[in-house]
Amino acid sequence: MSTPTLLLTHRLTPDIASDLQAELDDHLPDGALARARTPEETFELLPDAVLVNIARGDVVDEDALIRALQYRLIRGAGLDVFSTEPLPSDSPLWNLSNAVLTPHMAGSTPHKAERWRDIIVENYEVLASDRVDEMVNRIV
Incomplete structure (x- = not known):
């Protein structure tokens, strides 16, 4: 198993966004990220990625992330924030073995x-x- 690519969300300033783009470009074929039209296509480009969202729930397309985790398009996710908080009890995220969930406490x-x-x-x-x-x- 290869070393996972860590995707860490936080408040993006233009400098951080540029650095993140450069980091992703190092792991992808030329222009692949720019050609990805949907979140699913982006996830498919990063099969070894572990997405960690400690920013805001809406930073990540949660439905696309759920599908990516269910179909193992990415290695996993660590989520401290969600589109709806608290996370609804019927969310599929609760049952995914490749997702680690915390109760919006990353700042503590x-x-x-x-x-x-x-x-x-x-x-x-x-x-x-x-x-x-x-x-x-x-x-x-």
Whole structure:
């Protein structure tokens, strides 16, 4: 059995998307990914892939992924997020031996509360001294 190709979803910035495209191109024949018109065709190009989705459920076509897992078009999937959450009890994903499911907890770590506290304190101090551009995890 060959080494699996890991496909890890996360929030894609243009740089990350470009890097991901380059990484996939290393594993595929020239232009194959560009010619894939459907998610199923994309999965067929990556039979050794293990898809890990820790981003958002809608990043992946869940129905296409289910079919790819059922027909073993890809090696497997690790899913922390789903199109509908919580994952419905009748979802085929529950019964697939090549899918590992977690309850939307990829962002949790033993030090999460500590890290949040540090970010909040740091951002408060930065905001209080009118240095808004220096805020950590700034959204606006």
